[in-house]
Amino acid sequence: MLILCACDMVECALPVFEKKYPEDNRPKKAIEAARNYLTNPTAENRSAAAKAAVAARIVAYPVFTNAAHAACAAANVAYAAYTITTDSDYLVNAASFASFALTNKNECKELAEIIRKYFPIAPIL
Secondary structure, eight states: OHHHHHHHHHHHHOOOOOOOOOTTTTHHHHHHHHHHHHSSHHHHHHHHHHHHHHHHHHHHHOOHHHHHHHHHHHHHHHHHHHHSSOOOHHHHHHHHHHHHHHSSSHHHHHHHHHHHHHHOOOOOO
């Protein structure tokens, strides 16, 4: 559930990347690969998630702009699916990079709504 939540958050930030690089679908493919592996956990889909994560990460490294943050978010969510760990730094990084990519208050509210969708009751600490 955590990885799916992260996928939704990254998808929220993806338009920032797509606006700047409309022809580059590597971050979108990384999210799709993560979701595909989560729903159908085969060795082939796991490998595809790892490859998609690397491809999305490569896009981001030239410059750290808002678009690059969105690409990093996509890479991290694919890595989280590939490693199949929910306490991974990849999930934290995916959410962080997604929030860095979004710049206005309404966009950030969308991220909060996504979190509430998956976790409607705040945990008691």
